[in-house]
Amino acid sequence: MSATIEIGQTKRSSKDLIKAAVSGWLGTAMEYMDFQLYSLAAAIIFPKIFFPNFDPVVGMLVAFMTYGVGFLARPVGAWFFGRMGDRVGRKKVLVITIMLMGISTMLIGFLPGYAQIGIAAPLLLVALRIAQGFGAGAELSGASVMLAEYAPPKKRGLIASFVCLGTNSGTLLASGLWVLLTLLPEEALMSWGWRLPFIASIGITLYAMWMRRNLKESPVFEATRQQNDADTAAAAVAAAAPAGAVATAVSQPVKTQRKGKSFVLAIALRIGESGNSAMIQTFLIGYIVSALQMNKSVGTLALLIGSLIGFATVPLFGWLSDKFGRRSMYRALSGFQMLFAVPALLMIQSRDPLLVSLALIIGLSVSVLGMFSVQSAYVNELFGSRNRYSQLAMAKEIGGVLSGGLAPMIAAGLLALFTNSWWPIAAMMVLYSAIAFVATFFAPETRGRDLTLAEDAA
Template sequence: MIKHKQGYPHSSSALDRTDHKRNFWRATFSCWLGTAMEYADFALYGLAAGIIFGDVFFPEVTPALALLSSFAVWSVGFIARPIGALFFGWLGDRRGRKYVMVITIIIMGLSTTLIGMIPDYHTIGIWAPICLVVLRFTQGFGAGAELSGGTVMLGEYASPKHRGLVSSVIALGSNSGTLLASLVWLLVVQLDHQNLLSWGWRLPFLSSVLIAFAALWIRRSIRETPVFEQRMKQLRVATTRGETSEGSLGRPGKAFWIMVGLRIGENGPSYLAQGFMVGYVAKVLMMDKSVPTTAVLIASILGFLIIPLAGWLSDRYGRRKVYRLFCLLLMVYAWPAFTLLDSHEPWIVIATIVTGMGLASLGIFGVQAAWGVELFGVRHRYTNMAVAKELGAILSGGTAPLIAAALLSYYGNWWAIALYFTVMASIGFLTTFLAPETRGRDLNSVDDAI
């Protein structure tokens, strides 16, 4: 286990300590809001893709092909995320975490709001799905750095002893966004089909602008993290002496690929549980749309217990052990899950989706935040973590609903999807045996943990 003191600059007075505490809570609240915004956006799209977008943007194809088309557009957002992660991560390592997070919240807020303003297919034809693709791309471009930026900021503010718990606020933000999206959709799906098609589906996307404004207002007043400020001081001193050169990112190191593997084990199962399964229940099993929406709502409520518990467990027992356990449980979960969904019993279906989200979208994600920050050195932490996480996401979560829909269309059965689910969880499980235990690591260290 790599364990060192954090190396924070000590406050020289009670006033300094009060100021540091105030900035910590501002950063925490701002990161929570920003991540809530990001995941509200993606949860809104995931629910809309499974429930209504096939009728709005792809009305002239079969239900299975409409579902496939909706999730194909879903994947566009994930294609943009690594590009945004590389650009904004590079910017964040040079200009600061706060600077980037102000920009990303603006991009995400505008993109999501404009999705709610797109005319449907019957109004502008093929331009409707084209506009959806463009806005999904810009949404993903901003989101590619939002999650990692918040994770880095919280990790660099937190004390080493409680870094897992504090960093799990990022996962709480994602859970809050999912909860908000499911609450809004639960209300919206109560509308009759005609009103849902014409204007009801737009309300969740338009309302997301409120979160964006709140997050932007708070972020304007937060301060850079102590770790980043110390790094900048060191660079200024070294520059004065003529000793410094940041250099290029170079080739990805071991820590980068470890993060990719960990991300695949979490993100793929997560988006199958909260994305594809929702569409499978609503469009393939033809169950009432409120059933999968209720499942997402219940899981999101339980997440406020599961996520901090997972972060606390990782502080006490280590990142590797807890992450490995979640991956193992996901490998086991995959096979009975679809059998239980096929029962068509509402509460069995709800419990199945809740369990999958509890393991993949909540628990494992609560551990990943602190581990990701600790894997990388301060020099290129934002860039490397953001790109690794988004590359892992595009290889798993970004394409998982699309691949699952294609497998279902080709085989006409769920067994191939269960195998796909297990393979992704297995990648995360095996990666934990290659990853170092980083609990308590000094985040001022320049070198990666491995």
């Protein structure tokens, strides 16, 4: 006999919750596999395939620029699909976004290089990256909203963190594939090997689409729609009632609070996680290979190990946020990364494979995945029910552009400007962490908040 989740007049069984969790896991796994495949390819492969006429460091910078273009498309997708998700439901949007992302990723694997079609090759790469980013702009947010709105309040931190496990699975899968690919001879890797994971990703896409088409709508969205219908009926009664009779016969519609404070706080919290994620999972992988001249398998293997450890740290930090609160956990994690940035860069500068790997593993499995885990419930709880999807998606993507999307380009530029000095890279990581750390002193505690409330928490 399955348990029942009841929100408003809407009921969902524990089986529905499991379906929502698997659906969110697959979608975010797909998104972050795309993210990691592209970021690793931008660091290792794309400079030679699509930008062969540039100096190696400049080629890496240009490749990271195509990576950043995808982030610029994400806020547009967040605005478009987020508004759609608040109007027509979470489920329909999640089917569209996974399809758009999956097809774009697959087509990257079929692109000819610069040697075959010249300038058209990088232009097509940018076009597909934009399409990828447009769909991804609402994918993670939609999965996060859906799962948080399904979860029982007392276990929301733990259950919402499963979305982060999806991102971790995508990173793990992509990193594992790249570890295997780096074993190929250089010629095979550059000619056809790098294409395989992009093309194979369509399998996850098709299964995730099937799952989502058979998923029931979020109970919070259904409860909100019922309230909207009641408000509309009340307004119709009010319009038809005699003067003076309305006040006693009809309650006024609930107005959604829209102060904007929750939006700004969500951006700041996102910057701490996204900025460090891009530095660790994208820039530092290329830096280790290009600037430090280390074997390319060192970084990818470290990310693989960090992702495996994340399967323990993600639910742990989600559970801890249920026990001790979202704000205190986010403050502790962002504060830790702020203090760890300089030691991490010193470990990387040693060129010792063990120390380099340890720096990346701790940064990924504790700091980045820890913040992401807590954020999955925290940011959802900051917003009211009627605009949650659109506001959350925009906040996440604007924060992602300001940090994760620009971080590799800025870091590569600083590396060239300061002649391979490590301290500007550490300073960037400290700054990203500090922004999130300070935000926790202005954000409210939201643990256990009723997600059907129309007003924002801050």
